[in-house]
Amino acid sequence: MEQVAIGLGLILIGVGLGIGLIGKSAMDAIGRQPEASSKIQTAMIIAAALIEGAGLLAIIFAWLGR
Amino acid sequence: MSNKYFKYIIFLLLLFPTTMYGKDHAEEKKENKFDIKGMIMHHISDMHSFPLFSFEKEGKDVHIDLPLPIILISNGQFFFFLSSEFHHGESIVTKGTNSFVLHHEKIYETDINGTLELDEKGHPHNKRPIDLSITRNVFSLWLSAILLLVIFFNVAKKYNNPLKKPSGIQSLLEPIILFVRDDIAIQQIGKHKADKYIPFLLTLFFFIWINNLLGIIPFFPGGSNLTGNISVTFVLAIITFIITNFSGNRSYWRHILAPPGIPVFVYIILVPIEIIGLFTKPFALMVRLFANITAGHIIMLSMASLIFIFSSLAVSLPVSFLLQFIMSILELLVGFLQAFIFTLLSALFIGMAVHEETH
Numbered sequence: 263m264e265q266v267a268i269g270l271g272l273i274l275i276g277v278g279l280g281i282g283l284i285g286k287s288a289m290d291a292i293g294r295q296p297e298a299s300s301k302i303q304t305a306m307i308i309a310a311a312l313i314e315g316a317g318l319l320a321i322i323f324a325w326l327g328r
Numbered sequence: 329m330s331n332k333y334f335k336y337i338i339f340l341l342l343l344f345p346t347t348m349y350g351k352d353h354a355e356e357k358k359e360n361k362f363d364i365k366g367m368i369m370h371h372i373s374d375m376h377s378f379p380l381f382s383f384e385k386e387g388k389d390v391h392i393d394l395p396l397p398i399i400l401i402s403n404g405q406f407f408f409f410l411s412s413e414f415h416h417g418e419s420i421v422t423k424g425t426n427s428f429v430l431h432h433e434k435i436y437e438t439d440i441n442g443t444l445e446l447d448e449k450g451h452p453h454n455k456r457p458i459d460l461s462i463t464r465n466v467f468s469l470w471l472s473a474i475l476l477l478v479i480f481f482n483v484a485k486k487y488n489n490p491l492k493k494p495s496g497i498q499s500l501l502e503p504i505i506l507f508v509r510d511d512i513a514i515q516q517i518g519k520h521k522a523d524k525y526i527p528f529l530l531t532l533f534f535f536i537w538i539n540n541l542l543g544i545i546p547f548f549p550g551g552s553n554l555t556g557n558i559s560v561t562f563v564l565a566i567i568t569f570i571i572t573n574f575s576g577n578r579s580y581w582r583h584i585l586a587p588p589g590i591p592v593f594v595y596i597i598l599v600p601i602e603i604i605g606l607f608t609k610p611f612a613l614m615v616r617l618f619a620n621i622t623a624g625h626i627i628m629l630s631m632a633s634l635i636f637i638f639s640s641l642a643v644s645l646p647v648s649f650l651l652q653f654i655m656s657i658l659e660l661l662v663g664f665l666q667a668f669i670f671t672l673l674s675a676l677f678i679g680m681a682v683h684e685e686t687h
Contacts, residue, residue, distance in 0.1 A: 311616065
């Protein structure tokens with residue numbers, strides 16, 4: 263059980279860093295070019311979804327291996 | 329600097345009494361422990377009846393359920409009866425020469441006394457009939473389908489007279505339909521080819537969204553974990569997979585099977601990766617929706633379980649209520665976002681499959 267808890271924490275750090283960086287760059291980009299915000303948002307959500315997919319996969323494996 | 333962190337310290341200090349208070353009570357009540365994990369797992373999985381409410385009467389738990397029909401096939405024979413005949417797995421249902429027992433929401437065939445042959449892990453290995461029952465998830469699937477049909481036929485009827493100003497639910501849904509069409513379908517697939525896929529994408533979006541919203545409702549018609557059921561998301565992902573690959577054009581398949589502009593010996597590595605990539609895309613779609621919605625349900629149920637963990641109404645009621653309220657708002661966002669992401673990625677995959685080469 264403890265290993266799974268540590269694993270979940272590590273997953274959270276990784277996914278949080280990844281999505282946080284995407285959000286940061288997207289906000290920078292929107293600040294620079296507000297007129298392109300809808301395109302940036304779509305690209306941001308796609309990238310975030312891909313990272314989240316990897317994170318969720320890790321969570322599923324952690325859950326299966328408990 | 330001290331000013332900046334001061335409020336966080338105060339906040340942490342405020343948190344301490346509650347957690348410690350809760351812990352003491354939990355230890356006191358150890359012998360009368362509430363099985364939180366079991367309760368959560370029971371509520372996020374599919375069931376054979378629809379629980380309405382339960383209460384305690386004369387020291388016994390009374391559950392009021394909406395019974396749902398059970399349809400079984402065993403040895404080429406059909407069996408129909410209501411789930412209330414099982415009495416929450418306490419009774420054996422005998423139909424002719426066959427007896428059935430409900431054990432942890434799974435139906436097993438037994439002898440007339442209802443004996444389950446348990447293995448060392450406690451799992452029964454009795455024969456299982458083919459279970460085609462109208463379970464809770466099937467019920468809410470049909471409910472959402474009926475709701476969608478009613479809503480959208482009503483909205484579609486209003487466009488018979490295009491000069492009339494928009495009214496009612498039409499005003500709510502038109503911007504969302506246009507959003508799916510313009511910002512998802514046309515943007516990802518392209519103006520000339522999007523028309524063919526817009527009905528599918530709209531259906532996908534509204535089906536997932538309405539089921540996410542119904543899942544947030546904590547009482548009767550809602551509350552079932554439909555989009556958090558891996559079979560449902562599996563079917564949705566399979567539909568996307570089939571549509572993507574059947575509409576794939578020549579350049580799509582060439583990029584997978586023989587990528588141009590790459591030395592031939594790299595094919596040994598690249599082609600298997602591309603072929604695996606065909607399957608990981610719908611797999612990720614399936615797991616994403618399943619995990620997000622299930623996680624939401626687990627969080628909501630855990631917040632509700634705080635009442636049993638703290639075992640003090642004065643502390644747990646405001647804390648639990650506040651956390652559930654905040655999480656409900658977050659779940660509203662997540663419900664929309666997951667429907668949007670599923671539709672967006674489906675459109676993206678279809679767009680990749682129908683994209684014409686320009687170089």
